[in-house]
Amino acid sequence: MNSLQRILAIFLKELRQLARDKPTFGMVVMIPLIQLLLFGYAINTDVRHLPVAVVDFADNSGSRAIIAAVQASQAVNAIRYEHSVLQAEEVMRQGDVRAILIIPKDFEHRMALRETAAQWLVDGSDPMISSAIKQLRDMSAGEVPGFYSEPINPLFEITLYYNPEQRAVVNIVPGLVGVILTMTMIMFTSAALVRERERGNLELLITTPVKPMELMIGKIVPYVFIGLLQVWIILALGFLIFSVPVDGSVAQMLWATLLFIAASLTMGLILSTLATTQLQASQMTVFILLPSILLSGFMFPFEGMPKAAQWLAELLPATHYMRLMRGIILRGASISHMWMDVIALVVFTLSGIVIAAMRFKKTLD
Numbered sequence: 001m002n003s004l005q006r007i008l009a010i011f012l013k014e015l016r017q018l019a020r021d022k023p024t025f026g027m028v029v030m031i032p033l034i035q036l037l038l039f040g041y042a043i044n045t046d047v048r049h050l051p052v053a054v055v056d057f058a059d060n061s062g063s064r065a066i067i068a069a070v071q072a073s074q075a076v077n078a079i080r081y082e083h084s085v086l087q088a089e090e091v092m093r094q095g096d097v098r099a100i101l102i103i104p105k106d107f108e109h110r111m112a113l114r115e116t117a118a119q120w121l122v123d124g125s126d127p128m129i130s131s132a133i134k135q136l137r138d139m140s141a142g143e144v145p146g147f148y149s150e151p152i153n154p155l156f157e158i159t160l161y162y163n164p165e166q167r168a169v170v171n172i173v174p175g176l177v178g179v180i181l182t183m184t185m186i187m188f189t190s191a192a193l194v195r196e197r198e199r200g201n202l203e204l205l206i207t208t209p210v211k212p213m214e215l216m217i218g219k220i221v222p223y224v225f226i227g228l229l230q231v232w233i234i235l236a237l238g239f240l241i242f243s244v245p246v247d248g249s250v251a252q253m254l255w256a257t258l259l260f261i262a263a264s265l266t267m268g269l270i271l272s273t274l275a276t277t278q279l280q281a282s283q284m285t286v287f288i289l290l291p292s293i294l295l296s297g298f299m300f301p302f303e304g305m306p307k308a309a310q311w312l313a314e315l316l317p318a319t320h321y322m323r324l325m326r327g328i329i330l331r332g333a334s335i336s337h338m339w340m341d342v343i344a345l346v347v348f349t350l351s352g353i354v355i356a357a358m359r360f361k362k363t364l365d
Contacts, residue, residue, distance in 0.1 A: 027283050034287070038294045047132040047304040053080035053088040053097045058107040066103065066118065073139070075132050076101075089121065092161070094337040095327045098123045098303070099133050116157050124160030125330040126171050128301045134158055162247075162330050173238035174325040175298040177257075178318045180234060181227055182264055182292045183285075188226070189268030190281040192219050198278065212357040220265035220353075227261035228254070235329075248328035252335040256328065259345040260321040266352025267317070273359035292318035320344045 018025055056063050070076055080097055082088040088100040100121040104110070110117045120137075124130045137154040163170045210218075238244040246253065267288060275281035293299060295313040302310065302319070313319045320341035327333035335342060 024280070024283070027286070031286060034290060038291060047128055047301045048074045049077045050075060050099060050129060050132060050303050051079045051097045052076045052099045052101060053082050053091050054078045055082050055085055055088050055100060055102045057105045058103050060108070062108045062111070063103045066107070067101070070101065070136055070139070073136060075136060085121075089161075092121070092123055093327075093331045093333050095323055095331070095333060098126075098129050117155055119157040119159065121159050121161060123331070124163040124166060125326060126301060127163075127166050127168055129303070130158075130160055130163075130166065167242075169238075169242045170244055170330065171326070172298075173234065173242060173244045174329045175296075175322050176238075177231055177234050177325055178260065178296065178321045179293055179298055180230060181257075181261060181321075182318050183289055184230065185223055185227055185261055185264035186268040186271065186285050186288055187282060188223050189220060189265045190271035190275065190285055191278045192269065193272040194275050194278050194281050197276075213353070216266075216269055216353050216357050219269065220262070223265055224258065224261050227264075228257065231257050244329075246329050247332040249334070253325065253328045256321065256324040256335060256342070256345075259342065259349065260317055260324075263317040263345050263348035263352065266349055266356055269356035270352060270359065273356055288316075292316050295319065297322050314344070317345055317348045 018028075054067055056067070067078060071078060076099065078101070080088070080091055082091065082100075085100070085102060088097075088102075091097050092100055102119045102121065104118065107117055120133055122130045122133045137156045137158050139155050160166065235244075235246065239246075268285075271281055271284045271288075275284055291312070295305065295309055296302075296316055296318040297313070298318070302313065305313065323341050324335065324338055327338055328335065
């Protein structure tokens with residue numbers, strides 16, 4: 001047998017081994033497929049249909065015409081109509097809208113004098129969002145039905161809230177907390193049970209009176225403290241190096257973090273019951289980590305994604321944690337006003353730990 005035949009023999013052996021290793025073969029196919037779908041379909045930096053609130057002090061045909069004109073641009077979608085600026089600002093603080101359009105009583109008089117006619121208050125914590133609203137500043141008055149087409153420069157005044165300097169790092173640091181916790185918490189716990197099995201300790205655990213649920217809880221508690229330590233390190237360095245302050249309640253931020261850590265750890269435990277080796281467990285974390293980075297709103301605005309991608313993102317704990325952290329840290333929002341995201345994390349945790357315990361019991365059987 002010459003050298004070429006020996007190489008061919010090894011090549012065929014590797015192919016057969018790969019075909020028999022179904023988890024690895026599945027990942028060879030699924031990872032490029034998922035990346036192609038995520039980058040090609042879900043990722044869209046062209047932000048449209050941003051949810052906004054309107055405070056219409058003029059309340060006449062002219063003001064309704066300009067609201068219709070800005071909506072026709074497809075950049076924004078007016079979902080709330082408030083009676084006062086304070087009410088609208090509170091809605092934006094809670095994260096329900098990303099900007100507020102304020103139309104003054106003398107709106108039509110300003111248009112006649114070719115003066116700046118109305119004002120946008122914008123959530124500037126995400127530079128991509130504020131850039132999309134800024135494009136409306138130079139909108140032509142001729143696009144508003146019933147008004148002359150003479151140029152008014154600018155038609156809108158723009159005021160940025162929460163991040164007036166438009167620093168990208170202000171938006172990235174709170175989101176980075178979620179990405180790092182997703183990466184480390186899922187990776188740590190996904191190898192937890194597999195490591196016990198590989199070391200032969202699982203048989204010892206089976207002979208003890210420890211119940212599956214008790215084992216699951218005992219496995220995740222140490223990593224809770226590790227996750228909290230990581231959060232403090234990231235936020236402290238973010239403040240010291242990049243001057244990113246925490247405007248909201250530190251206690252509420254910790255509660256949100258504890259919920260997210262618990263949700264991430266239970267997801268890791270589920271992977272741990274599916275994998276047979278630590279290598280497989282690490283590879284499986286890619287299926288959660290990649291969409292968590294791309295769909296959670298960390299890199300690209302959530303509003304810019306198609307509806308199907310947004311529904312998929314709602315199934316990721318990282319999406320809800322990003323909203324909570326950015327709301328508390330950047331806008332000083334209260335966790336009680338973002339209760340939907342809190343409930344989502346609680347549901348993730350409870351359902352995850354039950355599934356992991358059931359899967360572990362099945363493994364023992």
